[in-house]
Structures are given as C-alpha cells and as structure tokens.
Amino acid sequence: MRTRGRWFNRFLGLYFALILLFLYGPILVMAVLSFQGPQGGMTFPMRGVGLHWWTRLFEVRASELQEAIIRTLLVAVETGAIAALFSVVIAFAYRRRLPGSSALLPMVLLALMTPGILLGLGMSLWWRILNFQPGHLALLGVHVVWALPFAFLVMIAVLNRFDPRVEESARDLGASEARTFFEIVLPIIWPGILSAALFGFTLSLNEFERSVLVTSQNTLPLQLWAMLTVQIIEPDLYALGTLTVLITFVIVAALFIPTVIGQFRRLGGATPPSEE
Amino acid sequence: MTILAQNERPADDGLVASGQRGTVVLRGVSKRFGSTTAVDGVDLTIPGGSYVVLLGPSGCGKTTLLRMVGGHEVADAGDILLDGVRLNDVPAAQRDISTVFQHYALFPHKTVYENVEFGLKMRRLSPDERQRRVNEALAFMDLTNLRDRLPKQLSGGQQQRVALARALVTQPTVLLLDEPLGDLDRLLQLRMRVELRTLQRRLRITFIHVTHNQEEALAIADQIVVMQNGQIRQVGSPQAVYRRPTNLFTASFMGDNNILAGRVASVDGDGILLECEGLRLRARSAPEPVVPGQAIHAAIRASTVRVRQEAAAGATLPPNCVAARATFVEYLGDTVKLHCQTASGLALVAKVPEQDPSWQGIREDETDLMLEWDEDDVQLLTS
Structure with missing residues (x-):
C-alpha cells in the first residue's frame, strides 16, 4: 500500500469511522436515552440515569405489545422459511439456464423497485375484489414478495461459488439426482439457505409500509407507529427499540457470522497444511 | 487387491x-x-x-x-x-x-x-x-x-x-x-x-x-x-x-520447430526438393503425395540443427545447409538455444546440448556460422 500514501489511508480510516457513526449513531442515541431518569423526556438532556423506562417496558407495555410481538415473530419466521424455499428453487432454475431464465432476474428484482406502499395498496384492493378477508395471509404475501428478491440474490451468490463439478462427480460416482441434491448439494449450501432465510426474517420483522394497508391486526412496527401517533410517547419506546435492535443483532451474529466464516473458509481463506 | x-x-x-x-x-x-x-x-x-x-x-x-x-x-x-x-x-x-x-x-x-x-x-x-x-x-x-x-x-x-x-x-x-x-x-x-x-x-x-x-x-x-x-x-x-508432425498446427504447438513456408521444386525417386524463402531444403518423404509447384510448410526441429563456426566458402551451398549469424544465444542450462538469422533474413533456431562445444565462443552478430541438418529431419506439413 506504499503507493497509496499514508494520508490516503488516514482519509479512508476517517471516512470509515464517519460511516459507522452515521449508521449506528441514531441507534446509540436511542439506547442512551432509554436510560433516562423518571422525569426525563424524549430528548437530551438526561435527567438522571436509571432503569425506570426499561422496568416500565416489561411491566406495563409488555402486555400491550404481547400480541403484536407474537404476530410479528410468527410472520417473520414464515416469511424467512418461504422466501428461503422459493429462492432456492428459483436460483436453481436460474442456474440451469432454463428457457426464459434471462427474464427471471429482472422479474424477481422488479418487486424491489415497486414502491412498497403501492404494493400494499394493490394487494388489499385485490383481496377486496375477490371479496376475501385474508388477514394473516395477506400480510405474509406482501412480506414474501418483499423478502424474496433479497433471498434470491443471496442464493445466486451462494450457487455462483458452488463448483458444479462437485455435483457432476457425485453423479459420476453413481448418485441419483435426488441423492446428489440431498447428500452433496444441500449440506454444502445450507449455510447460504440459512442466510437467505435470515434475510427474509429480518426484513419481515421491520417491515412497515407494505403492511400498513393490508392488515388490521398490527405487527410490532405498526403497533409502535400507532402508539407514536395517538399516545403521548415516552422513553420506554426507546427501550423497546433498543431491545429490538439487540435481539436482531444477536440473531444475526449467532447465525450469520458463522455462515460468513464458513463460506470464507471454504473459499480457501484457511491456509492448507504445507505439501507433504 | x-x-x-x-x-x-x-x-x-x-x-x-x-x-x-x-x-x-x-x-x-x-x-x-x-x-x-x-x-x-x-x-x-x-x-x-x-x-x-x-x-x-x-x-x-x-x-x-x-x-x-x-x-x-x-x-x-x-x-x-x-x-x-x-x-x-x-x-x-x-x-x-x-x-x-x-x-x-x-x-x-x-x-x-x-x-x-x-x-x-x-x-x-x-x-x-x-x-x-x-x-x-x-x-x-x-x-x-x-x-x-x-x-x-x-x-x-x-x-x-x-x-x-x-x-x-x-x-x-x-x-x-x-x-x-x-x-x-x-x-x-x-x-x-x-x-x-x-x-x-x-x-x-x-x-x-x-x-x-x-x-x-x-x-x-x-x-x-x-x-x-x-x-x-x-x-x-x-x-x-x-x-514427425504431419501438419502445421502440430508442428507449431509441439514447440521448438523451425517452420518455413515454401514451394515444392522437384520430386524424384529418393527425395523432395523445396524452395523456402531463399533456402533450399531436401526432404526424404512427405506424409501425403506432393507435386512440383505446390505451396507447402516444412518443419525442422531446433535440436536437429547442427552448428559449425565457419564462413560460407562463396560457392553455392548444398540443400539443408545455410550460412547465418547468431542474434541471441539463449542459455537454458542443459541446452543452449541459438537464435540465428540467415543472410536472406530468415530466422532459424538451433538447440544444442550444453556440453556440446559447437556453441562456445559464438559472439552474437559477429561469428559466421554454418547451419545444417539431415534430410530425415525435414518434416513436410501436408495434412
């Protein structure tokens, strides 16, 4: 890196620090403010420090939010599972270069470009025309549409790194298509599938604009929005926000990081022992 | 087992x-x-x-x-x-x-x-x-x-x-x-x-x-x-x-061949005479029959080319023999590759064993050399 110069590297370091601050600053402020004293408000200055609002969150708010939390988690898990399953199937079809597969990528990505609020509106209109009260299913529908492109992109990246010769050698050794898939392909790509599912899970967990028009049963983000608009808001919402971020972070760290490390190792990040 | x-x-x-x-x-x-x-x-x-x-x-x-x-x-x-x-x-x-x-x-x-x-x-x-x-x-x-x-x-x-x-x-x-x-x-x-x-x-x-x-x-x-x-x-x-490469591709892909483009001058009972860019070659046989006047490529493996340090005596040289100078002596360890140029500007490569005295003392662009090879080593690339 000598040619780039020390100042350039310092600039890059500073730039990176600024980006981190930009990304995590708001979350940090929220976390700090959740430890306001009982008389504290929604902004600085801090009036004392304590767990007052955290206690209130668990003792008062929890029962209010319980239903929304359970509903949100349920939809998120379902979205993750469905998005992962669909994305695996689509990614395999894409890889096999089936007729029309060149149209597949833009088609799937189109769902990303569509404004979420319009998607939600369209969906709710559609159900109304069909004279059907979908509730949970409608919510799941928009969430899957939202999560699928991301999961698909993850799976394409995973399959790109997957050497097709490994599959061929399984067939070469006498394995049927099914055994090749379940005994060779699946164990190799499952960390990727898990990442795709996680992507779906987190996207669903925080989804707001697509959900707002399709359901009357509030998910957690909808419930929070409702609370923000109709109630006097208090720092216990900051505690809730901090908690949500923490939980998401723990899940991602527990599942996603080993995946990334695993992929990295498989790609040859680990040095092989020296030649015999 | x-x-x-x-x-x-x-x-x-x-x-x-x-x-x-x-x-x-x-x-x-x-x-x-x-x-x-x-x-x-x-x-x-x-x-x-x-x-x-x-x-x-x-x-x-x-x-x-x-x-x-x-x-x-x-x-x-x-x-x-x-x-x-x-x-x-x-x-x-x-x-x-x-x-x-x-x-x-x-x-x-x-x-x-x-x-x-x-x-x-x-x-x-x-x-x-x-x-x-x-x-x-x-x-x-x-x-x-x-x-x-x-x-x-x-x-x-x-x-x-x-x-x-x-x-x-x-x-x-x-x-x-x-x-x-x-x-x-x-x-x-x-x-x-x-x-x-x-x-x-x-x-x-x-x-x-x-x-x-x-x-x-x-x-x-x-x-x-x-x-x-x-x-x-x-x-x-x-x-x-x-x-014995039989075609241009094999001869060039196998490496270390001098490949010359030329024409068949005459065909007789025990050989074929070729004219290649001012150089006369004689080959024993061809993989496929040839006729006088036919355009053809010939390959001569670099390691079959012999080198003598001697000036051309003025008289016309026999076929498969040419006066040249080394433009570059490439030392490869067990062999030495002599990149030569004939008076007519043709580039030829000779490869001699390192122990062979023939290359020692050759000065680039100065020493007069005589390159020659056997008619058995002239491969006609017909197919």
Whole structure:
C-alpha cells in the first residue's frame, strides 16, 4: 500500500469511522436515552440515569405489545422459511439456464423497485375484489414478495461459488439426482439457505409500509407507529427499540457470522497444511 | 487387491491384458454450444488399457470430448462406444467410467474416508464390503493416516490422491482425468505425472488424460491425440507426434520447430526438393503425395540443427545447409538455444546440448556460422 500514501489511508480510516457513526449513531442515541431518569423526556438532556423506562417496558407495555410481538415473530419466521424455499428453487432454475431464465432476474428484482406502499395498496384492493378477508395471509404475501428478491440474490451468490463439478462427480460416482441434491448439494449450501432465510426474517420483522394497508391486526412496527401517533410517547419506546435492535443483532451474529466464516473458509481463506 | 480392475488378474496369469476391456470408440462425435462447435466430427479409437492424452490449447474441445465420454455432456451427433456398447444414452451414474475432475471436486463436507466411500454407497454395497474396499483404496493411495481429514485440510497433492482413490474404488474400466496436474506446483507436477503413469501400469485400465501441456503429454502418454478447433489434428506415439508432425498446427504447438513456408521444386525417386524463402531444403518423404509447384510448410526441429563456426566458402551451398549469424544465444542450462538469422533474413533456431562445444565462443552478430541438418529431419506439413 506504499503507493497509496499514508494520508490516503488516514482519509479512508476517517471516512470509515464517519460511516459507522452515521449508521449506528441514531441507534446509540436511542439506547442512551432509554436510560433516562423518571422525569426525563424524549430528548437530551438526561435527567438522571436509571432503569425506570426499561422496568416500565416489561411491566406495563409488555402486555400491550404481547400480541403484536407474537404476530410479528410468527410472520417473520414464515416469511424467512418461504422466501428461503422459493429462492432456492428459483436460483436453481436460474442456474440451469432454463428457457426464459434471462427474464427471471429482472422479474424477481422488479418487486424491489415497486414502491412498497403501492404494493400494499394493490394487494388489499385485490383481496377486496375477490371479496376475501385474508388477514394473516395477506400480510405474509406482501412480506414474501418483499423478502424474496433479497433471498434470491443471496442464493445466486451462494450457487455462483458452488463448483458444479462437485455435483457432476457425485453423479459420476453413481448418485441419483435426488441423492446428489440431498447428500452433496444441500449440506454444502445450507449455510447460504440459512442466510437467505435470515434475510427474509429480518426484513419481515421491520417491515412497515407494505403492511400498513393490508392488515388490521398490527405487527410490532405498526403497533409502535400507532402508539407514536395517538399516545403521548415516552422513553420506554426507546427501550423497546433498543431491545429490538439487540435481539436482531444477536440473531444475526449467532447465525450469520458463522455462515460468513464458513463460506470464507471454504473459499480457501484457511491456509492448507504445507505439501507433504 | 480389489482396487485393481478385473483385467489385472489375467495379466497376473501371464496373459496380455491390454486391448481386452476399456476400449473407447468415438464415431463422428460432435458437440455444439450455441453457435460455436466445440467438437467437430471426431473419430477415434482408444485401445483398452492404454494411456491416452488429449492435447491441445484451451478451447480446442478436449475437455468437452472427455465430458461426453464421462456422460457429463450429451453428444449432438455420433456414437460413443465402450467395449462395443453404445454409451450415448447411458447416464453418467451408470457408466463404467470414473472421472477425476479439474480441481478434483472433492466433497468439501465429507472426510477423506467418506469421499472415497461415496461411490460404493451409491452402488449399495454392504457396509462390511464398503469398509474393506475403502480401507484398501486408502492404503493403496497412501492416505490411511489422512482418512478423517476434510479436503480443505489437505495439500494439493493429497487432494489429488483422494480424487484418484475416490474414482478408482468403484473399479472403473476407464478413468478420465481433466487437467489432473494443473493445480500442482511444478516440482510436484513432475513427480505426480510419473506416479500417474505408474498407477496406470499397475491397474491396466484405460486412462484418458486431458492437458494443454506438451511436455506432460510426451512424458506420460502411450498415444497423444492433438486437437485444434474441435478436430483431431494428429494421433500417434509421443515420438511420432514430436518428431514427425504431419501438419502445421502440430508442428507449431509441439514447440521448438523451425517452420518455413515454401514451394515444392522437384520430386524424384529418393527425395523432395523445396524452395523456402531463399533456402533450399531436401526432404526424404512427405506424409501425403506432393507435386512440383505446390505451396507447402516444412518443419525442422531446433535440436536437429547442427552448428559449425565457419564462413560460407562463396560457392553455392548444398540443400539443408545455410550460412547465418547468431542474434541471441539463449542459455537454458542443459541446452543452449541459438537464435540465428540467415543472410536472406530468415530466422532459424538451433538447440544444442550444453556440453556440446559447437556453441562456445559464438559472439552474437559477429561469428559466421554454418547451419545444417539431415534430410530425415525435414518434416513436410501436408495434412
């Protein structure tokens, strides 16, 4: 890196620090403010420090939010599972270069470009025309549409790194298509599938604009929005926000990081022992 | 030893094993990918128990041809036969053929033992039988102490041995190897190519090996198949392909040939006289009949060119002899390559052994040299 110069590297370091601050600053402020004293408000200055609002969150708010939390988690898990399953199937079809597969990528990505609020509106209109009260299913529908492109992109990246010769050698050794898939392909790509599912899970967990028009049963983000608009808001919402971020972070760290490390190792990040 | 194929046994009884099983015949085999023709009407017979190397530059169709034999690519036209049985519609899983893939394609999540066991498991062998044969194969390839390692914990050479054990444990009659030495460093390549050859001799099954490396092909093959643009250019023993290239492509691809363009001047009972850019050549024979006036290429291997330090005596020189000066003396260790230029501006290369005194004392662009070669060493490239 000598040619780039020390100042350039310092600039890059500073730039990176600024980006981190930009990304995590708001979350940090929220976390700090959740430890306001009982008389504290929604902004600085801090009036004392304590767990007052955290206690209130668990003792008062929890029962209010319980239903929304359970509903949100349920939809998120379902979205993750469905998005992962669909994305695996689509990614395999894409890889096999089936007729029309060149149209597949833009088609799937189109769902990303569509404004979420319009998607939600369209969906709710559609159900109304069909004279059907979908509730949970409608919510799941928009969430899957939202999560699928991301999961698909993850799976394409995973399959790109997957050497097709490994599959061929399984067939070469006498394995049927099914055994090749379940005994060779699946164990190799499952960390990727898990990442795709996680992507779906987190996207669903925080989804707001697509959900707002399709359901009357509030998910957690909808419930929070409702609370923000109709109630006097208090720092216990900051505690809730901090908690949500923490939980998401723990899940991602527990599942996603080993995946990334695993992929990295498989790609040859680990040095092989020296030649015999 | 079970890893040895069935035709090892008759050999032990003093019978000749080769030519029995594992004969692969290709008849008019073609394969197109979109608008490009990868393999173009290939006819080839690979004798059972022989070591055949498909040699050619990248994109010449050698790997596609190998994949069609293995069942990983479907031929658009033509027949592929193994011991007289048409294979075209037999899936890879049911062919009596194993492949060592490029980069080995080991199962990354399975141990060495499980990798080797896989083919036997697919053949639904009993656990006892599987265990016995895997252990034998591991011992045979000197892998016993690595049995519980994962592929990523192995060196390139060890991975190659696992790939070989995995392919051979099912006792195929033909083993296909796609650039098997490509991932190894040079010293290991030299060692492993000897080991591959030795392995093939021990097993007496057909090995079909794909490479772009001329030296590797010359070192291992019984038969070299030179390919270009999806077609076979020449088939022959290493000596035949190296010494007697019959066409321009083989002569230039095998390297170290002086290739001259010229015309046939006359043809008589015991030779052919050529005129090549002011140089007169005499050749003993041509692979195909030639007529006077015909445009032709001739190849003279650099190592057959003799060098004398002597000025032209003024009189006209006989054929296969030319006055020149060295423009560059390239010292290569065991040989010395003299890059020469004739008075008429023709570039010729002579390669002499390092111990040979003929090159010593040659000063670049100064010393007058006489280059000559035998008429037996003039190859006409007619086909």
